[in-house]
Amino acid sequence: MIILDYSFIPVIYIFIMGACIGSFLNVCIYRIPENKSIVRPGSFCPSCKKPLPFYCNIPLLSYIFLRGRCTFCHCLISIRYPLIEGLTGLFAVLLFHRFGLSTAAGFWFVFISALIIISFIDIDHQIIPDILSLPGILTFASSFYFLPDMTLKDTLWGVLAGGGSLYLVALLYYLLRKQEGMGGGDIKLLAMIGAATGIKGVFFTIFAGSLFGTFFGILIMLYTKIANSKLKIPFGPFLSMGAILYIFWGEQMIRWYLRIISP
Template structure:
């Protein structure tokens, strides 16, 4: 009974921490593309510019209490703000569930936070900011010294293979179609994923991301009347695929190999 209570405390604490981090991630998503400081000035209403008080900035709860409106001008506030806070909290809980109270949990909390910011910036602006991906490559490599199942050599090879795979795909695509189909940001992102997850994760990540991208992209092309030049950011698919690999990668590989055997 005590152990069950401890689980509730730990997971509840992880969700609250993740929600608070998610509030900060909202700031990063909004300000990084505009090259603004993520520290100053404090958060303010997007409509009236009024500084938000601390009690109006409690993750998720303040949005519900204020009924999704600014406490000053009463203009609607996007549902995406609490959604990102909820997503971040859920990812923190999931990370703690799989990796328990180990250094890996701290590493992957940082990792999933970066993926959330990258995904939404790419969705909004079709860019993956170097200010996240490039330091992320270095941080991922350093963190490999604290993750027993990802050695520094695995991380280093992941960086090289991650950057090399997408660079090769981008070069072949441009060679065949005479137009650019993948930005440099995706290449740097995959190198960052390789730094955190190791070289063995690269090909599964690319495969799953391509599969998800096809399942999403083809219907969108049909809606757009077959527009093959429709710009669909690939970063969110890579990020989602990386999360799938992080939490369920070994299980999926064993399942797939089992299908091959039978």
């Protein structure tokens, strides 16, 4: 007798739902910096502007079936669209595996989705729109309600530490160099991260984000052959990477580090 294992089915459903939301994130990334509605009009080709039928909007599959080209003008479609869909679906599965079907998983999925939008907008335009970060601070300040390990005090300290720490860094840089070295968007982003993760998450994010930024910054300079201290590299994506790392492994990594440095 053959016994079939159906345990993978919920994971597939969760991945599909995550990928569908990832398709919406692509819309937000494209339209928010241009101050366009994320609701209307429907999806259209960025090149020929023609509305796309539903069968051209199936996450991941449409890109494969259309071979990465618009069905009307045959212009190339950026590989980033399916990558964001797949990445969002993957995070949905990872959160389900880590937290199960819980309020914590839902909270972190919304949070990571916001970080994805912010990161790719920052990559494209080197801005973090206030329309995302400021409501994000208020929205994710509800973390004490959805996360069992968070309290209102943790949330408030996280916001203050997140916004305050980067503000002090930016202020010191300006006093020493007489020029801005960090945008206000990064300060508000870290305040948003602090609202969700608390003060421990803030300092972990700064540390991990700085490591990611240094590593990828060196790679970018080597690839572009630009060894210029004034090369502008957006910091938002690296802060987001640090925050996501904290969600999944932050507590374990902090305990591991404390064991190493303890006598």
